[in-house]
Amino acid sequence: MPHSPRRRRRRVLRPLPLVAVGALVAAAAVTVPQLTPEADAATTLRGYADARGVKIGAAVADTPLTSESAYTTVLDREFNSVTAENAMKWDALEPSRGSYNWGAADRLVAHASAHQQGVRGHTLAWYSQLPSWLKNGNFSASELNTILKKHIDTTVGRYKGKIYAWDVINETFNEDGSMRGSLWQNKLGTGYIANALRWAHAADPSAKLYINDYNIEADNAKSDGLYNLAKQLLSQGVPLHGIGFQSHFVVGGVPSSMKANLKRFSDLGLEVSVTELDIRIPLPASSAELAQQSTDYKTATENCLGVPRCAGITVWGITDKYSWVPGTFNGYGAALPYNESYAAKPSYTGLSNGLNPTA
Numbered sequence: 168m169p170h171s172p173r174r175r176r177r178r179v180l181r182p183l184p185l186v187a188v189g190a191l192v193a194a195a196a197v198t199v200p201q202l203t204p205e206a207d208a209a210t211t212l213r214g215y216a217d218a219r220g221v222k223i224g225a226a227v228a229d230t231p232l233t234s235e236s237a238y239t240t241v242l243d244r245e246f247n248s249v250t251a252e253n254a255m256k257w258d259a260l261e262p263s264r265g266s267y268n269w270g271a272a273d274r275l276v277a278h279a280s281a282h283q284q285g286v287r288g289h290t291l292a293w294y295s296q297l298p299s300w301l302k303n304g305n306f307s308a309s310e311l312n313t314i315l316k317k318h319i320d321t322t323v324g325r326y327k328g329k330i331y332a333w334d335v336i337n338e339t340f341n342e343d344g345s346m347r348g349s350l351w352q353n354k355l356g357t358g359y360i361a362n363a364l365r366w367a368h369a370a371d372p373s374a375k376l377y378i379n380d381y382n383i384e385a386d387n388a389k390s391d392g393l394y395n396l397a398k399q400l401l402s403q404g405v406p407l408h409g410i411g412f413q414s415h416f417v418v419g420g421v422p423s424s425m426k427a428n429l430k431r432f433s434d435l436g437l438e439v440s441v442t443e444l445d446i447r448i449p450l451p452a453s454s455a456e457l458a459q460q461s462t463d464y465k466t467a468t469e470n471c472l473g474v475p476r477c478a479g480i481t482v483w484g485i486t487d488k489y490s491w492v493p494g495t496f497n498g499y500g501a502a503l504p505y506n507e508s509y510a511a512k513p514s515y516t517g518l519s520n521g522l523n524p525t526a
């Protein structure tokens with residue numbers, strides 16, 4: 168009887184001494200657990216995800232991508248998908264009107280292609296991270312419509328065929344399920360959503376087009392608002408293909424209704440993805456909290472993968488060293504699968520076990 172390659176392969180850890188990177192890495196040598204690729208690629212996160220035909224992604228920041236080998240070692244070994252944490256946001260791409268800065272976005276797309284990783288595009292129409300020329304431009308509705316269309320045509324067109332999914336619309340609901348005020352909503356009305364999706368589809372018909380939001384993981388007023396909008400868009404033939412559940416959780420706080428909630432969207436024929444998973448802990452994190460966080464990573468992963476049309480899970484960063492959490496939630500951190508020295512945490516095991524159906 169043939170042996171499954173996964174069974175025969177054993178994890179071999181080969182510590183690689185790295186040259187210290189900048190002042191942050193102090194004098195002590197950093198070691199990164201390096202898996203010998205031919206021996207055990209199947210037991211990495213991406214190995215398990217590939218075996219299930221889904222994506223395991225990470226949000227990527229440009230600075231460590233270009234300067235820190237520990238970062239790229241883990242990224243390329245463990246993840247088969249990337250999202251630009253900031254590089255594809257409008258303020259990064261077009262800081263002055265008509266003057267584009269594609270550097271960091273192009274770097275990420277090239278990196279992904281060289282490492283057999285898919286790219287999620289993030290994000291086209293959002294209330295935040297808008298360049299000041301746009302935010303303060305006092306444009307008329309007709310001008311704004313033209314500006315948004317041009318942004319979508321240009322950005323989606325540039326990466327046509329290289330981005331498998333786009334967060335076309337980001338964070339467009341209030342907690343009570345009503346539409347959130349934004350430059351787009353206030354001036355163009357809710358119709359901007361259908362338009363943005365249609366323009367993105369015309370620019371790249373092969374990309375899956377998403378609406379992405381936070382606090383929609385549970386069955387609640389906000390996810391109800393989105394559910395009703397999604398149903399309406401689909402009934403109008405608008406090219407909406409998926410819902411992104413950001414999943415910025417607090418330890419112990421994965422909603423009990425998450426799987427059923429994702430399933431109701433999947434039942435509409437939509438893809439569902441966990442797009443920005445992190446699970447923050449009050450600092451300093453105790454070992455009990457790290458263990459609970461591991462359980463939470465597994466549960467959140469299984470909640471998505473247990474639903475038809477779950478396309479994958481993306482974590483919002485790789486290492487606690489660069490997580491957005493401590494800068495935003497005072498006293499919280501330790502939200503990701505790797506610690507600041509790139510050691511895998513219990514949450515890595517939780518994520519891995521969530522991806523591996525035989526764990």
Ligand code: G3I
Binds near residue numbers: 253295296443491
């Ligand atoms: O680019 C400037 C740089 O020029 C300047 O020197 C520096 C000084 O603070 O700021 C830099 O911009 C920062 C940017 O990240 C790039 O590092 C912004 O201040 C900072 O606010 C921005 O934070 C990002 C945040 O989105 C912005 O809204 C976080 O890194 C990023 O993780 C976060 O990601 C969002 C998703 O896009 C949407 N869902 C929520 C998620 C977490 O907030």
